Amino acid sequence: MPITSRSLYVYLQRPDDGEWVTVGRYLAAAHGEGYFRYAPSYVDAGLAWSIDPVNLRFVPGLDVAATRYRGLHDVLRDACPDAWGQALLRREHNLPGNAPPLQYLQAASNIDRWGALAVGASAKAPKSNLGSPAPPRLDQVVEELAALSERRPAIRAKIRSRLIQTASVGGARPKSTVQDDTLQFWLVKPGIASDVANIPLLEHVGQQWGRASGLDFAATVFHPAVGGRSAVRVLRFDRHLGRRLMCVSAASLLQAEYPDDLTQTDRWSYPRLAEELRLAGSPPEDRVELFGRMVFNAACGNDDDHVRNHAIVYRADEGRWRLAPAFDVVPNPVETPRRLHMQLSVGRFDISRDAVLADAHRFGFSGKAEAASYLDILLDRIGAGFAGTAHWLDNAWRQTLHERLTHNAAVLKGLPGVLSQE
Incomplete structure (x- = not known):
């Protein structure tokens, strides 16, 4: 060496x-x-x-x-932090734009990884639990996150300092962790000035819609106009009663250098991820759950389903890795996508029934017939789930997503006379 x-x-x-x-x-x-x-x-x-x-x-x-x-x-x-945290650390530590990931790992605080x-630097592990400090009020966090994202001076210096210290959580949007009275940890993500729609509301609807469809989606709470901006609070699956849980991203499982290398599209794959779940010792129902999420993303038009938006978490009570709850599920706010970020089957990113069913055996189904039956039942559940969550939306967005769902469900059911998304 x-x-x-x-x-x-x-x-x-x-x-x-x-x-x-x-x-x-x-x-x-x-x-x-x-x-x-x-x-x-x-x-x-x-x-x-x-x-x-x-x-x-x-x-x-x-x-x-x-x-x-x-x-x-x-x-x-x-x-390491992703885009949002990296931007904060570059400002705070004057890091170059091409800084290697190792520099971000070292610059970020352990408080909120x-x-x-x-x-x-010590060979001896810390004695403390590295717990986050007592969080400030939600509206103050949202207000300071907005100021940070818009490069405005600090409104409250102590909160600004805390946000810089806890810049380890991933994603591209401003966010911070808060803790509730039950010791549960939540990510708070406010709207920002450049949003083309109410993204926090769309994320809340996407998550609630998935849960209403019978899938394992992270819990969310929507806060309208907190600190002058709406925000969504998302339950962190890597924390439980103050304890941290081992997690590994799908990017790591698939050995996909995301987003550093965007040429490895062959590694962005739901079927391949299903295989990695099996090899990691996850039970068969996790592969079926992953199939369901793939279908849900296709139905609702969430094409931000990249490999850092999927993960596994170690469950100590089971002694094995499990598929983590779905997170960052946001219907595309601009258009109805024709393809997903990850392959639905080998070489197929297009939203179509054929693409969904082509590699059904890799999700644990006995064949296409069993997968097709599950697909059709799930699409009905997704339709019912939307009906149960659409009240969050105004009339325009309710109509937009209803039309998108109606069309995509017809495509995924293979109904005659419906144009596919190709």
Whole structure:
């Protein structure tokens, strides 16, 4: 191995008792190379949780090279901020626009990282639970997030400082974490000035619609005009009663360098993700759930279904990885999309019945006939789910989404005389 220039220790909040342990060491070597090794203390303690079931399987004594993200391992890239957090950190630390992911990993605070990992320079794990500080009022958070996104001076310096410190959560839109009286953690995402529609409301409707259709979607609460702007509150699935849960993104599972390399479209695939769920030990019902989400995205027109908008989470009570609840499901606010971001079957991104059913066996169905029966029943449930959630929308949006659903459901049912989305 080349002589290392930097080392970083990786900590894990244990899924069984919540204690922090040093799970491994990351070595940043010359020429942008990086290596991860599970810590001897982790091995000696008899611990064997893999932090990434695809790219960092638990193999003691092995230095595993990172092949993507300029030498950073996929699951550590998951712990980095995405577009919104990166923008804040560039401003705060004067980072260049082409800074490697490792710089964002180090610049971001451990206070609010996604999942159950933290990083530091000490070989000894932190004693504290790295809990977030007491959150300010929701309306104040929304107001400060809006000022940040519009590059206005701080309205409340303490809240501004907190938002910078907790810039680790992903996504492109302004957001922050708040905690309710039951110790549940929520992401708050306000509307911004450049929105072409009420995006927080559309996200709330998308999430509630999915739940009403019988699918496993993250819970949301809509806040109209909080701090002068509407906002949506989304329950974080990587937190439970103050404890952090291990998570891995679909980008990591599929070994897709997203969004750093947008040429790997062959890796953006629902069927491939279903296979990775099986290999990670998730039960068969998770693959059926993934199929249902694919169909729901096609029906409602959510084409922002990229590989960082899917994930798995480790359930300690089951001792296995499970498909995480669906999140960031927002019907396209501008037009009815003709294709999704991820393949519905090999080489097929188009919204059509053939594309949905072509690789049905990879989702655990016995064949196309069983999948087709499930598809038709699910489409009826999605229709009923919309009827139960459309009251959130004004007349114009209710009509728009109803027309979109009617057309897309007909396409997905293969009704004669209906033009496909190709």
